[in-house]
Amino acid sequence: MKRVVITGAGTINALGHTVPETYEAMREGRCGIGELEMRDVDRLAIKIGGQVRGYKADTCFNRQQLALYDRFTQFALIAAREAVKQSGLEFSGDLAAKSGVVLGTSGGGMQTLDENYRSVYGEGKNRVHPFVVPKLMNNAAASHVSMEFNLKGPSFTVATACASSNHAMSQAFQMVRSGMSPVMVTGGSESMLCFGGVKAWEGLRVMSKDACRPFSANRNGMVQGEGAGVFVFEEYEHATARGADILAEVAGFAMSSDASDIVMPSKQGAARAISGALADGRINPEEVGYINAHGTGTAANDKTECAAVADVFGQHADTLMISSTKSMHGHLIGGTGAVELLACIMALREGVIAPTIGYQEADPECALDVVPNEAREADVDVVLSNAFAFGGLNAVLALRKV
Template sequence: MSSVAITGFGVVSAAGSDRRAFARALFEGRSAIGAVVLPRAFGRRAFRAAQIVDLPGNAAETAGDRRAYDRFSVLAFLAAEEAVAAAGLDTEDLAGDRTSVLLGTGIGGATSIDDSHHGLYVEQRRPDPLTIPRLMAHAAPALLSRRWGCRGTVLAISSACASGAQAIGLGMSFIRAGLADRVLAGGTEASLTPSALESWQAMRVLTSTRCRPFCADRDGMVLGEGAAVFVLESDEAAARRGAPVLARLRGYGTTSDAGDLVRPDASGAAAAIRAALADASLAPHDISHVNAHGTGTRLNDAAEAEALQSVLGADAARIPLSATKPVHGHTLGASGALELAATILALQSSTAPGTLGFEAAQAEYPLAISDQNQPIAGAIGLSNSFAFGGVNAALIVEALPLAPL
């Protein structure tokens, strides 16, 4: 199948408020994980996560009426602003029925949900009339549509941690099928609320120490928040305006385990990777870099390692692999988008970011993973996203080395 041009992308995360800052955190090995500051707490438990401490002072105002938007929508808006600017687009370019907006989110307006429930059950006050428009998963893509006058398909994808990757893959499919000339695609999540953190803790999947993907002594993940948005364009649309192409989406594969709700199946993950390779008309040895889903949980890392070894064979021990969640946290529905951004940045710099917390002596699987940056020889990257519910997604992207950001 034909590739689709990426002419701009933007990132907002605890590790950096734009893609340049995000890249520096990845390559300098700076973790954004720290103590979570909550407006209220349940009990005395202290949580650590990759929380965005400072947003621009006018972040909510630039998105419109401050009361109308949840934090996850504002994060998507900020990432989209950077993406649109990087692509050299304006409202005149994006307005109309040939531009679509597809965003993934695992939960949607988690902050609005938590605030509303606390107000109703604890403070016994009447809910804000705008609570429902804030909390709906569709609020973020609807905001982007409204801001730039995008009148094509506007869609929220919610499939847990695969949401962002699926939104991007579907965006590529829209362009290939001629359903759109341009798509704003990505993922966003802001769910660091007291109830959410306590609920994750109850599952016993949060680390009690630090996130250590693929290590034998790994004991869990660390949550995060953030957003990444990409401008996808057909070659014709990009050529008409002489747009520089930052990268190309080559392949997309998605499958379902149709099995256990929380226990991943390596064969399902492997099938998604194979589907992405087939879609891109590539062989396993063509892959130059892997950005792993790499949550740091025992079951997920084991299934992903088995899937990579099944598909890549002996090359799994050769291809530089990065697991970047120890830097920016597990951003759930936004993770596939943030990690595609990390994959592109790695290919552009010919450098695979080191995996923080990884210890070679604790390596459990024969993968090319290191706590130090590794050189990349080639232009093709694979980004994996595997979610609760047995939803698997893989994206393949091509990006040539550029001057350092």
Template sequence: MTETNGRRRVVVTGTGVVTPIGTTVPEFWDSMKQSKCGVSELGGFPLEDLKILIAAQIKNFDHKARLKHFSRDKIIMHADRYSWFAGAAADEAVKQSGLEMPVADPYRTACIIGSGAGGLTTYEEAYRNLFIHNKRATHPLTLLRIIGSSAAAHVGIEYGIKGPTFATCSACSTATHAIGLALEYIRRGVVDVAIAGASESVINYGTMKAWQALHVLSPEGCFPFDKKRNGTVLGEGAGILVIEELEHARKRGANILAEIVGYGSTSDARDMVNPGVEGPSEAMRLALLDAELEPEKIDYLNAHGTATAINDENETNAIKQVYGDHARKLAISSTKSMHGHPLGAGGGIEAVACIKAMEENWVPPTIGLTDPDPACDLDYVPNKGREMEVTYTMSNSFAFGGLNAVLVFGPAPAA
């Protein structure tokens, strides 16, 4: 059966990541198994008067080595760092999917790769050159580098994608919204294949100053659900999925990794910074309704888990509202404790963690959780991952502005 309730079924055939704890999926997953922390001393640009001196940065990323084989899109070598991350993650996902490129049916393929901030590192470099170094002009590709849809365009050009190609932008829910939109396009027959996710690279002086001013960054580390949590830690990276209509994947003999069975999206419509409980609860409920699953069917939940005081408590309460008694039996973790908060890319990276958890029947931990907050009293898989049977997973993304998006993944359909 390739349809459910008149909708085409959608499966994942490729995954790709670039993160501070691994710049490929195998490296990323191995680091999680080792409970590795990607947070380190901030560097790579003038720190000047910054007070927050840590971040989860990707170090020693060689874009020339990772993207040297790109043949259709040569300009990506001169693109912004966020586009490099997107290109590398998409390349890994496409290779795993086994799709032949350029795509055979370009108008039946979509490329939806979002970014919460686009080319902010390019912005800062251009402004420093103009206003500090008194240069008379910026790099000729500055405009192309900064645009938030550049990553989607670069990837679309490389793979010959002529269907819907654009970016989503919804702060920390960006990647999840991108995957959700791609899911709906395939379900409704607009396209058969999509490359979807998000990429982010915003760690620079100006961004650190802006986040400092909001008082949501920790000077010590990312400790979700712990009493000692005092803010999040900025990260960077990309998370990309290749998704397909089930029959399309079967016909070409693809190795199916998982099925996307549910998607829910809501807005709090109440506050730009302080999250609510109702919006996240409803997004989870809608995702379960879309998946036609009772809450008890979810084995692992990848929490948004930013390590800010109000976010973690509210997410805990939202999970309790949706899951009832099952909330205390549910394995939950915030992988941001390891890879930091990569803003718009978070949902893509965390979707890959959910798929790998199902594939290997092992759930990643929340590291640094040594003294749980009594208000966060669920099973957050402290410090070490856990072997367990994992059939269905949920991934939460709850963004500034109260923008909520949730995905539910299930097992690969039987042949």
């Protein structure tokens, strides 16, 4: 089995349009959640979200490209460009033939879907643009990333709700570790902040109207976000041979299914995924210094996740740090694990633990060190990234300092 390292990272999200901007916002504990700016917002009960602000699509893509790229595809391409540029890789010949892309998304081209439902049902039009299907399909982002960077190897999309990008990155990790591919571009992208997308989430009655406060006793729900996180996963010897700057090593992963309820999380399912990632990476529980939590800000998730961490780590759970950056950038659904992996890399590479902001009241059922409100300097060698999705689908990644 080959070692797998990360040699490039890219993002666009509510905290920043690049990785350095996102790191700066995380260090400052800045909140990217604000009032939604969209059509018919007055008809929504939920009027806040982690929107990407200050973004002008026509400065990144030409008119022909925008006819093909939904907003989630645009975000994936922007993040991929930053990641591939940082990696220093150029894909040609045998490298291009074997390298691929695996991205996660839950909704795919929701903006395109919403706009065209309006057109057909609301405005009574009988025709839509001929590119609607290739624009809204869930694999659109992965396909366009593969085309832009000449990635001709294994390429596909994973859709497992809130665990999509962690599942995608786990699959990319497997491909590099097994020797199938020397390099994989991977991560996730989502743009569900449109009228129909928000309306659908309102129906679940799990949304907050004012803020995302994970682990705080007075939390009242989750907040949607949007954006993308993309990484270059590379075989260790391939990376060192070319003198690449290694950001972190992907040490292990695990997936599990609760097989119990379509929306309510299971402590046992989450614990199996966490302990499985430790076993896969041959990591002792005491080595883990930080966990980037799924931490949605709902009572069901927060209490279940804390209980699972306590079960797996025992007494060590009292000393390790666990935070939810969703408090800052919102819940990116299929793209959330990818953006949150940035907090894990920042912890390993820069010794800064991103905080859980909005924390106001201690919850005895979440009695862990949740790094409340302010970032913290700490030297950690191993970190975990948790993702627990609707449908009971769990994926946990373990990263190690190189």
